[in-house]
Amino acid sequence: MKEVTITIDGLLIKAQEGMTVLRAAQANGLYIPNLCDHPDLDPAGFCRVCVVKIDDWKIVIACKQQVKEGMVINTEDPEVQQIRKSSVELLIANHPMTCLTCEADANCELQRVAHYVGITADDMKRYRRTARNLPMDTSNPFFDMDHSKCILCGICVRTCDELQNINAIDYAQRGVNTLISTCGNKPIADSRCESCGECVVRCPVGALSFKNSLRPTRHVRSVCTYCGVGCGIHLGVRGTSIVGVEGDRENPVNKGSLCVKGRFGYGFINHPDRITTPMIRKDGMLVEAGWDEALELVASRFNELIAKYGADTLGGFSSSRCTNEENYLLAKWVRTAIGSNNVDNCARV
Ligand code: SF4
Ligand code: SF4
Ligand code: SF4
Missing domain, CATH: 3.30.70.20 (Alpha-Beta Plaits)
Known part of the structure; x- marks a missing residue:
């Protein structure tokens, strides 16, 4: 795509033709305050906070204005500052002042923009x-x-x-x-x-x-295992517990997005009822067992069933939470070790 040269606040910068002024500024590390822009979404132009002056006369919103060769952009012109501050003042006129108990405190764009435009205690009273x-x-x-x-x-x-x-x-x-x-x-x-x-x-x-407002002390990069999509995640850990999951924006599979299972389905990990050892039914009751004991029991019952009814009485049902390779191995094991063609997978999630 063709490159154009523009000037923002006296700095000569290069931008791709068709880019908006806001994206060109962001791509060059320059901040233009805004409240309705998000890099994942189409520009909307709702908040009117990203106003700038171009070519010394025209007031435009930076999220909708496309760059043009030679364009001169002023983000701190007095007229711009006044319009921007009025937009923010109208927004905070009836906004609750509960920052200390708000989930977004220290991560709030309205706070950031209010500081940037210089909202004072007197403004608040007025x-x-x-x-x-x-x-x-x-x-x-x-x-x-x-x-x-x-x-x-x-x-x-x-x-x-x-x-x-x-x-x-x-x-x-x-x-x-x-x-x-x-x-x-x-x-x-x-x-x-x-x-x-x-x-x-x-x-x-x-x-x-x-609802879960606990903030993690560290993040662990991982992959969601709920389905075969394999979305990249960052597990938020506090102590030894997982308190949240964020999508990994660097992961090419999901680019940061998650579904309800990947984002919220972590409660079982630290749940006290979670089964962490094999369980064997003895006298009608499930009791904890070691892996060797459990696997030997399964193998002996398989052999009994095959001897009595033939290999086709058994089948393998694998999981979409496994990798393709693991599912392939299960199918191969059922066909070669058991001798049955009864193989299926719950990939229809
Ligand atoms: S402030 Fe939050 S809830 Fe309100 S419109 Fe914006 S994104 Fe939606
Ligand atoms: S949580 Fe509900 S309202 Fe929010 S983006 Fe997902 S589907 Fe839409
Ligand atoms: S369950 Fe959801 S978040 Fe997890 S891998 Fe599948 S689509 Fe991604």
């Missing part, structure tokens, strides 16, 4: 209105929706539509009553939401937050 105090939707088993903290950036709606193709949520109502809602304003647990959590990951404030 613009502050009452918080919206809308009821929370806590129906989903994995995450909560606090409408009062929502800045209506639309990132969750676009994530559900553009990335997940589910369209479980959208804007509802109008004007000051606008909110993010499911079809028919049902609780999210009763909607078509598949609980993938992709919207929660991208929400720039604390409006969508995971």
